[in-house]
Amino acid sequence: MRLPLDGMRDAALTVNRLTSVGVTIDSIKMVTFERRVGRLVEILDDGEAMPAGLPEFGRVLMLAAELGKDELVVICADMRRARSLPPELTGRISLAVRTSLTRVLGGATLLSHDPTAARQFARIFGEGHGDRGLIVRAPAEAVAALEPILTAPERTRLRSFLGC
Secondary structure, three states: OOOOHHHHHHHHHHHHHHHHHEEEEOOOEEEEEEOOOOOEEEEEEOOOOOOOOOOOOOHHHHHHHHHOOOOOEEEEEEOOOOOOOOHHHHHHHHHHHHHHHHHEEEEEEEOOOOHHHHHHHHHHHHHHHHHHEEEEOOHHHHHHHHHHHOOHHHHHHHHHHHOO
16 A cells, blocks of 8 residues: 555654654663643653663753743653663753753653652752752642643643643
């Protein structure tokens, strides 16, 4: 069966879009950074083993810049499947998160079920976001925390992203 050209072009655009928002490290780990609706930035860790590379947590700044010079984003980081990081990366990622804070209105991070990873990400995102970030254990907590600062379409997308 032959695919129509439009379908193939759509598939190519999808691949390009995913490449632009995801970071593959050694073709093993995928951390995606997406802004699908409004100001909501979705960060998702796929839970694969962490190699020696560093995910581009600074990508938040680029996504905020797409909205405009002074626009702020709202972050929801789903780290529930994340595994622990090599200790040398924790500080570097924490610095990248703190750097992006200038463009963040608020955020919520769902922690990993892995106790070591949960401690690491609580430190990274808790210290990085200061009073603009919240560490949560359940999707409903993230929704409750972020709803007051999101528009109706952003709230709908947040629920879809978190599966609730």
